[in-house]
Amino acid sequence: MNSRLLRLTNAAVIVGFLALPALVQAQISEYQEKQWLDTPAATSHIGNLTGNAHAATEPYRRYCTVCHGELGDGNGESAYWFDTPLFFKPRDFTTAVFKCRSTPTGTLPTDEDIYDSIGRGLDRSNMPPWNTFSAQMRADLVAWIKHYSPRWQTEKPGEPIVIPPEPEVTAERIKAGQDVFNRVQCWKCHGVEGRGNGPSASTLQDDQGRPILPYNFAEGGRFKCGTSDADLYKIFMTGLDGTPMPSFSDNIKPEEAWDLVFFLRTLQPFHTKAKELAKGLNLKPINPNAPPPSQ
Amino acid sequence: MKTWYKRPFPVLSALVIAAVVFAMVGEKVKAGGEGTITGTVKLNGTAPHMKGIDMSKDPVCSQQHQSKPATMENIMVGANGGIQNVVLYISDGLSAGAASAVPSEEPSFDQKGCMYTPHVMAVDVNQKFKVVTSDQTTHNIHPLPAAGTGNIGWNKSQPPGAPPIETDWKAQEIAIPVKCNIHPWMHGWHVVVKGPYAVTDENGNFTIKNVPAGSYTVTAWQEEYGTQTAKVTVAGGQAAKADFTFKAK
Numbered sequence: 001m002n003s004r005l006l007r008l009t010n011a012a013v014i015v016g017f018l019a020l021p022a023l024v025q026a027q028i029s030e031y032q033e034k035q036w037l038d039t040p041a042a043t044s045h046i047g048n049l050t051g052n053a054h055a056a057t058e059p060y061r062r063y064c065t066v067c068h069g070e071l072g073d074g075n076g077e078s079a080y081w082f083d084t085p086l087f088f089k090p091r092d093f094t095t096a097v098f099k100c101r102s103t104p105t106g107t108l109p110t111d112e113d114i115y116d117s118i119g120r121g122l123d124r125s126n127m128p129p130w131n132t133f134s135a136q137m138r139a140d141l142v143a144w145i146k147h148y149s150p151r152w153q154t155e156k157p158g159e160p161i162v163i164p165p166e167p168e169v170t171a172e173r174i175k176a177g178q179d180v181f182n183r184v185q186c187w188k189c190h191g192v193e194g195r196g197n198g199p200s201a202s203t204l205q206d207d208q209g210r211p212i213l214p215y216n217f218a219e220g221g222r223f224k225c226g227t228s229d230a231d232l233y234k235i236f237m238t239g240l241d242g243t244p245m246p247s248f249s250d251n252i253k254p255e256e257a258w259d260l261v262f263f264l265r266t267l268q269p270f271h272t273k274a275k276e277l278a279k280g281l282n283l284k285p286i287n288p289n290a291p292p293p294s295q
Numbered sequence: 296m297k298t299w300y301k302r303p304f305p306v307l308s309a310l311v312i313a314a315v316v317f318a319m320v321g322e323k324v325k326a327g328g329e330g331t332i333t334g335t336v337k338l339n340g341t342a343p344h345m346k347g348i349d350m351s352k353d354p355v356c357s358q359q360h361q362s363k364p365a366t367m368e369n370i371m372v373g374a375n376g377g378i379q380n381v382v383l384y385i386s387d388g389l390s391a392g393a394a395s396a397v398p399s400e401e402p403s404f405d406q407k408g409c410m411y412t413p414h415v416m417a418v419d420v421n422q423k424f425k426v427v428t429s430d431q432t433t434h435n436i437h438p439l440p441a442a443g444t445g446n447i448g449w450n451k452s453q454p455p456g457a458p459p460i461e462t463d464w465k466a467q468e469i470a471i472p473v474k475c476n477i478h479p480w481m482h483g484w485h486v487v488v489k490g491p492y493a494v495t496d497e498n499g500n501f502t503i504k505n506v507p508a509g510s511y512t513v514t515a516w517q518e519e520y521g522t523q524t525a526k527v528t529v530a531g532g533q534a535a536k537a538d539f540t541f542k543a544k
Contacts, residue, residue, distance in 0.1 A: 106449030185433035203479040244476030246435035246452040
């Protein structure tokens with residue numbers, strides 16, 4: 001009888017010790033919540049929806065914590081297993097650096113940008129589309145995500161880039177698009193045929209120094225930041241922050257940007273009007289090993 | 296009849312005004328008598344071997360280094376043991392006014408031969424600088440400030456003939472790594488300091504200009520060896536000395 005009591009006490013002590021780290025973590029999280037959860041930044045406005053971070057407490061713990069972590073630092077218990085260039089690590093919300101933005105490089109995304117990423121998911125990653133969530137729940141999660149970084153307290157989201165209306169696709173525009181592709185040297189990473197096999201492809205690293213792959217157009221997977229032509233326009237004009245993909249907005253004019261969109265579509269294995277027109281053009285990829293222009 | 300100490304307010308306010316005027320004039324006098332801090336940064340020990348860089352993946356880059364193979368630039372040691380690219384700045388002792396003064400010069404950070412020129416660029420907080428490219432190949436310029444410093448990273452492309460990128464840094468940070476993802480060997484530094492600063496030349500010599508008279512702590516920062524500090528007192532209009540020695544690892 002006495003020894004059983006002793007064993008029970010021992011077990012209780014051990015359990016108590018094991019629970020200690022969890023308690024410490026909970027305290028840090030609570031501290032952050034106290035700091036930023038009740039600030040104006042911890043709300044979101046998407047169309048006529050207003051998201052409230054408090055309402056996202058339960059859904060975040062239930063669906064997001066496992067990868068993005070209790071503290072939003074991308075160190076959830078599953079994160080350890082995301083270890084290939086294809087399946088990159090979960091987003092660290094504490095730095096407020098996001099791939100999919102309508103805003104210039106180095107600025108915060110709009111609430112809509114984060115909202116869209118949650119519903120869309122990120123193809124070829126472990127982030128599934130959470131389109132089963134109600135719109136209100138996604139809006140609440142956007143507000144929740146924004147309470148993790150001090151940047152939301154002091155900075156405003158960037159001004160979204162202006163995308164002129166999409167012109168009609170023509171053979172001339174596709175040809176001009178290839179000239180842009182060659183001039184700004186997209187092929188350095190994406191390859192001359194867009195197969196993701198350019199000379200720099202194998203050494204690319206993300207901001208944390210982890211290997212990362214450029215998009216392979218020939219595979220035709222969905223872009224991580226949306227599938228429409230306007231999304232493609234946004235991707236190379238704003239850049240994907242946190243990755244090697246830079247912003248080209250200083251070097252591609254809006255008109256040329258649409259030409260590039262049309263040309264990039266011809267590299268994908270889909271039956272599009274651009275692809276049909278390109279057949280008649282018989283475009284040849286440039287030779288990346290050609291001798292450099294004499295200087 | 297009232298004596299002056301029974302009506303203290305006019306007397307006191309006159310004194311305060313006199314003090315303020317004196318302080319302003321005093322500041323101007325000081326500004327005229329700015330001194331310098333000069334010295335040398337040396338390496339104690341043998342200079343480490345700097346690895347060569349294989350640029351064959353981009354012929355535009357390798358073509359520019361045919362006569363002299365490109366090497367890493369982490370520790371550049373001159374003939375007399377002086378270390379190049381060490382940043383000297385005043386880490387303590389500056390008045391708020393001197394610390395927040397921003398130089399009007401606009402330094403350039405050039406991408407030349409697929410290397411950064413200079414390899415280490417020092418700037419003041421809020422000092423404008425230009426990122427330019429001299430290369431016939433596309434670079435992406437990707438500074439990576441640490442989170443929470445107040446500086447925000449960005450990533451922009453510069454194809455051949457691209458216009459300069461003009462920008463600045465908002466907060467002190469020692470130091471911000473800068474890289475090009477397209478050319479993985481390209482690595483440089485932006486050192487953002489408050490107040491006067493200098494970067495050593497190829498023989499390790501430096502001169503920090505426009506230092507107001509006073510006692511300071513001067514810090515030398517080298518990307519591999521870290522920092523060293525020295526106490527320096529600058530008399531108005533005079534040159535003070537400060538030498539540093541880093542020990543080879």
